[in-house]
Amino acid sequence: MKIVNKVKIGYKDYDINLVDRDIYVDGKECYGQINYDNEYININNKFNDNQKKATFIHEIVHGIDEMWGSDMTEKQVELFSNGLYKFLLDNPEIFNGKEVGNNECVNIHIPEFSYEFSKDIIDNVTKSIKDKLMQEVAVYIYK
Ligand SMILES: [Zn+2]
Numbered sequence: 001m002k003i004v005n006k007v008k009i010g011y012k013d014y015d016i017n018l019v020d021r022d023i024y025v026d027g028k029e030c031y032g033q034i035n036y037d038n039e040y041i042n043i044n045n046k047f048n049d050n051q052k053k054a055t056f057i058h059e060i061v062h063g064i065d066e067m068w069g070s071d072m073t074e075k076q077v078e079l080f081s082n083g084l085y086k087f088l089l090d091n092p093e094i095f096n097g098k099e100v101g102n103n104e105c106v107n108i109h110i111p112e113f114s115y116e117f118s119k120d121i122i123d124n125v126t127k128s129i130k131d132k133l134m135q136e137v138a139v140y141i142y143k
Contacts (some may be wrong), residue, residue, distance in 0.1 A: 001088050003043070003056045010067035012036070016056065031055040034062045057085040092134040 007014050010012070019042045023030045032043040032055040041059040043052050061081040065072045071079065088094075117125075 001053055001092070003053060007041075007060060007062040007063075009060065012039050012067065014063060015040045017042050018052070019043065020045050022046075034059040034066075036063070036066050054082065055086045055090070057081045101125050111132070 003016060003018070005016050007016065017040060021044075021131075023033050023042055023044050025033050031047060031051060032041060034041045041056070041063070043055050043059070045052070047055070058077065058081040061072075061077050064070075065077060104108065
């Protein structure tokens with residue numbers, strides 16, 4: 001995950017700035033801040049990469065909350081953004097990984113049991129049977 005220099009949240013385009021000065025909101029030092037009216041997010045550059053990325057996601061959650069009026073408390077934003085950040089770290093393939101396939105299934109009914117086999121398995125079994133038959137035919141022809 002990268003801290004990009006711009007993000008779009010609804011109709012707002014936020015500039016992302018890494019700043020080399022302390023950030024205070026209501027007299028309290030913060031890792032970052034979001035300004036909804038001037039559309040920017042400041043992230044304090046003095047912290048490590050992991051903290052800066054977590055702050056980036058935190059401020060984005062604030063931005064989404066503001067845009068869609070979900071009215072989250074600071075604590076809710078904190079907990080949700082931490083969960084989201086961890087999810088994004090643990091699942092980088094959601095943006096460029098292999099898309100879930102339309103796993104076509106075939107039902108095979110055998111009186112005693114009924115199983116669902118994936119098309120891959122059916123194709124492999126069909127190919128094995130065909131190969132075996134061709135071998136037997138070949139053996140028969142050359143006898
Ligand atoms: Zn916050």
